[in-house]
Amino acid sequence: MTAPEINGPGLRGLLGRLMAVVRPEFRSDVLEFPADDLVFGGGACRVPGCQRSARGHGFCQGHGQRWVDAGRPDPEVFAATTDPRWRRQQPNQRCAVDGCGYGTARGGLCSMHARRWEHAGRPDRDRWLAAVPAVKQPAAGAVCRIEHCLLWPQASSPFCHAHTNAWRCHGRPDPGEFADGFVPTGLPANETIRLGTLAPALRLEMQYALQCRHDQRRGKVTPTIVGRVVRLLVAAEVSSLLDHDEAGWRQLSGQLDSNARGLLMFAHRVVADLAEDDGWDGEYDRDVWRMHRLGFDGHRSLRFTSITQPWLQELAKRFVRLRLSRGLGLEAGGGRPVLAITRFSAFLSRTGVERIDQLDRPLLEHYLADLSELSIERRRSHIGTLNGLFTAIRQHHWHSGLAATVTFYNEDYPHRAELLPRALAEQVMTQLEHPANLDRFDNRTYRLITIVLMRSGLRVTDALRLRADCITTDAEGAPYLRYFNHKMRRDALVPIDAELVDQINEHRRRTLDRWPGGTPILFPRPTKNVDGTQPLGTPTYRAALLRGLAACDIRDDTGQPVHLTPHRWRHTLGTRLINRDVPQEVVRRILDHDSPQMTAHYARMHDTTVRRAWEAARKVDITGRTVVFDPDGPLADAAWAKQRLAQATQALPNGYCGLPLQQSCPHANACLTCSMFLTTAEFLPQHRTQRQQTLELITAAEARGQKRLAEMNRTVLTNLDTIIDSLDTSQDTEHAL
Structure with a gap:
């Protein structure tokens, strides 16, 4: 592929754009970043005093290698005892002779003592060292010119033995300049990004790519990885990242590791995005839309x-753009229409149709027969998409050659079989909900996601994208899970229990260990997420679910391993609610369906709501306090759904239990001592009857000496008196009005 000119018309002035967007801190041949940089840093090395970035096991590359050479001892002990200085800043080894300050030359001895020991016939080292005569001292204060080296100078050299050899190897430069080369002025080469070997325009492109990677904060990039990409670009002898397309770069980068190849593909993509116009004006005319x-x-x-x-291609583009601009998602607005129209195009090619005016009803009937090999759902989708295209052509006058008979009728759609809900059997759910099985998940985050899905009925995409502040409460303090229903494109609420609230709060505390500044989402992905803003991916959770099912050995009633998708928990919750006589309208609110027809998948009945009557009635709890639900507040619908759910499934002869269905009652049958109990004036006769029975129980218990039983019933009696007095007062006030 021939490289376009950097300022050519096809690129619309890429060089000018790069000059305008690359910030000064990235416009350098050598880029250095602090250890705490979220993308190019790795955190400070765990060795105190070392300023380099940690690259593995908490150590920088140098200390990591020393740790490996030492046999991988306890990291904390090693970090506390090793020398924090870089290897070239460490002092050279001193001669083993006591009092000698010369550097070692061979055998642990300086050159002078090594010769004496050899001339003595190489006697026992320890005895020889003990009898060595006094060492001649150099001039007072004479040491090696290297700042960190305290060894004596070698003969007339300004340096010690080892540094003298290095000085000679470098051609005996000026001693001062040579000594200055050992003073650390920045990070070592493997901790810096060096772009000086690239052509000027290519260097600017890489600087822009690194800037984009830094700003997006999707994952870490070490200078070593950047170095591999730079060496590949130099070897490829290119002047721009646009000299090859993405397929060409993939072929050239076959020898790179996955991290370096990913950085190269990212760099090519962002530079191409900058070079080419974005938005509909720049993308519409292309045959491949980068969404x-x-x-x-x-x-x-x-x-x-x-x-x-x-x-047909032009009509398909207009149709897809129209659907996407109306707010449809990428799959429904673009993916499915392109798939359906592409298949129709292949059919037209096989049948020899070249013009739009050749389309007619017999041709569509032929196409209906051609679709018979597909599943019912895919046939309905393809037919609906094409019918939508034909309607849009006529409605918006996109083409005058389409005949009026080119349309599909209701009878053309294959009949959709009435499928039963794909709810899991209760014996399977019992196994899945058992705490011991949930504990077998290899990660507590995946365990919590599973519980959220089972108890709330959320779609897995909605659950994984929950905000960190997803818990809210109504006027009574009852908790709800606030989420964004991506299918319906709206916020929604679902009642949850206090136990789930505690687990979510505990999970948020754990995430602070990884992201001390907090995260905006509840379930951040564990990798390539340096600031915690990216949610966990659906494939990642599905893989964790498969591992969890295998570890728990969940089996059905035939003894076969259970295979399930997260969405089946949504079907299970809907079926459970219907089976417990929860009105269908309440189930619709809990699952946030757009219409009763969607909920009818779980039941073929419809309940007339009683919200108006509930809101009109005065409700009091066991303390006699009036319970108020704001009919206009954001929680009104969700609070009503929770209350209607409890009323329908846990109705009492003298009131309603306000405890959510998902939570078990801790009070057994002592509802009058339960803080969730609510009642109204219509139950006053029952309250008075129960008060009389409670008095009789207390009297009998006291006569038998059953003090505990009498004490428990006195609490019930006190609450009954409070409720009766409050409801009597309310009735008197209403009559007076």
């Missing part, structure tokens, strides 16, 4: 290259 240039997350592409008819 991140249109504001969509990820690196998904829509390919129109397989739509071989030019007129």
